[in-house]
Amino acid sequence: MFQIFKDFFDFQFITNAFLAALLVAVAAGLVGSYIVARRLVFLSGGITHASFGGIGIAYYLGLNPILGAAVFAVLTAFGVEALSQKFTVREDSAIGILWSVGMAIGVFFVFLTPGYAPNLMSFLFGSILTVSTQDIVLLLILDAAMIAFFILFYRPILYLAFDPVFARTQKVPEKLFTYILKAFVAITIVLSIRLVGIILLISLLTIPPTIANLFTKRFDRIIYISIIVGFVGAILGLVVSYGLNVPSGVTIILALTIIFLISRITRYVMVKIKTQYA
Amino acid sequence: MGKILEISNASVGYDDDIILRDINFSLSDLDFVGVIGPNGGGKTTLLRLLLGEIKPVKGSVKYFPMAPNETMFGYLPQVSSIDHKFPISVLEVVLSGLLGRKRIGGRYTKHDKKLALEMLERMSIADLRGKAIGELSGGQMQRVFLSRALVSHPRLLILDEPNTFVDNKFEKELYQLLKELNKEMAILMVSHDLGTITTHVKTIACVNRNLHYHPSNVISTEQLAAYDCPIQLITHGTVPHTVLPKHSK
Secondary structure, eight states: OHHHHHHHHHSHHHHHHHHHHHHHHHHHHHHHHHHHHTTOHHHHHHHHHHHHHHHHHHHHHTOOHHHHHHHHHHHHHHHHHHHHHHSOOOHHHHHHHHHHHHHHHHHHHHHHSSSOOTTHHHHHHOOGGGOOHHHHHHHHHHHHHHHHHHHHTHHHHHHHHHOHHHHHHTTOOHHHHHHHHHHHHHHHHHHHHHHHOTTTHHHHHHHHHHHHHHHOOOHHHHHHHHHHHHHHHHHHHHHHHHHHTOOHHHHHHHHHHHHHHHHHHHHHHHHHHHHHHO | OOEEEEEEEEEEEETTEEEEEEEEEEEETTOEEEEEOOTTSSHHHHHHHHTTSSOOSEEEEEEOOSSTTOOOEEEEOOGGGSOTTOOOBHHHHHHGGGGGGSOTTOOOOHHHHHHHHHHHHHTTOGGGTTSBGGGSOHHHHHHHHHHHHHTTOOSEEEEESTTTTOOHHHHHHHHHHHHHHTTTSEEEEEOSOHHHHHHHOSEEEEEESEEEEESSSOOOHHHHHHTTOOOOOOOOTTSOOOOOOOOOO
16 A cells, blocks of 8 residues: 555656646535535536537647646536526526537547547546646635635625625626636636546536535635545545546445445444534 | 605516506615516516616616615515525524625625624514524524515615514514514515505505505505406405495406
8 A cells, every 4th residue: 555655756747637636626625615505516527528629629620638638617607597588598508508509519629639639538537647837826816816716705795695695786797707607617617627527527616616515615615624634535536546446426426425335424423423512 | 754766657568568667766765665466467476677677678777876886675575486405594684784885806804793793682583593594494484585675774675575474473573573664675476465555565566567656555446446456366364445346457
């Protein structure tokens, strides 16, 4: 076991993966807590899957796939609103449409691309081998921007998520804030794709806040606990992924699920003990 | 003392679907208006228009602030519109009522927290301050949202069906409280409950696509018919009331 850990850090890509896990845990903790509290999970799932369209087109044109994913993710985040408001499509239907249209476009262009697309699996299920120094830098910028935004505007973010109508009566610029937060959701999703992949990403965003919500009902504490849980899950997942040569997205999500089960049981026992001695 | 706001010839909705047509309505300090009307008649739309949530497609809404920094509105939404599982504490909810006074991104001061706690004490729910919103009963939740609406001492308190999901005891206390508050601020209350409205409000506004203002709290079957205001009646116990027949259009 110790040997695995020692080998682990001997490689540059492992150090990158470790750094990425930490940085993704921070971004996913912030964004995840927000989307779970505001019930935007389905929208986030749509953004994640639709971004595959951008990856496919970027492959075909020989561009950076993450750039393509970013364009599609942001377009989807705002496209859902445009579809539901301008064209009176029901919002969940609009999400469902963009979700699969994005995937279809992605697969279409991957198949049109001459030659073999070797990284396709890693985009779907994540791979620690593909985390580059450029990804690390982008994640650092995203984390810094999001931490600053959440610290400066914690109250408006919280109150807007809780009761938008009342927040507007309190002069919170709802439109601007919602746009900024949607952009953060979209970019976090895109930069997490390397680590966990498109198919499994939504659990990375939703499991940590769900675990945190077992132990606290305060939004700020949910964020802190989510970041820690996300980081622990990602590291455990990476070690197993390296040891067993299984895609990292798979092992990270399974690790988070095990943490959730342990937490649920712990919570159950805690409540039992409390009621017995109360 | 003076006018708070004035709506002139305002229509609200979309071109092919006008929800409120050509309404005229004004509110002054210490008014207590009960808003009645059928479901889908535009009561909530009227509130959104007053709050500046929606703009009229025709006509205007004018506000008459007295001081540059005053809080114009305290707003109590329908409880059913609130996400009961949201991770937020009672004290945090009440503090959100002071957000409009701050610069965007401003911090809460000790004084703000004191105001919020005093409000909770006035509602006799100070012991709940650390609880999550989802752990409260219907009556407790209404008290919390009323605290949020009142903590900034607004000039106009807007209540959207405050008597749903609450027990009789709270309802009695609520009307007693509103009577006291009405000495300091104007109140506009939407309710399905005609019996309650007529015993507590000073004047009545009937909203059904149009708005008919009735400058008294006594309203007859004939007048309701003239206002085209078929309302759903819910009555409780011994409140004196008349059950009115549904009238044809």
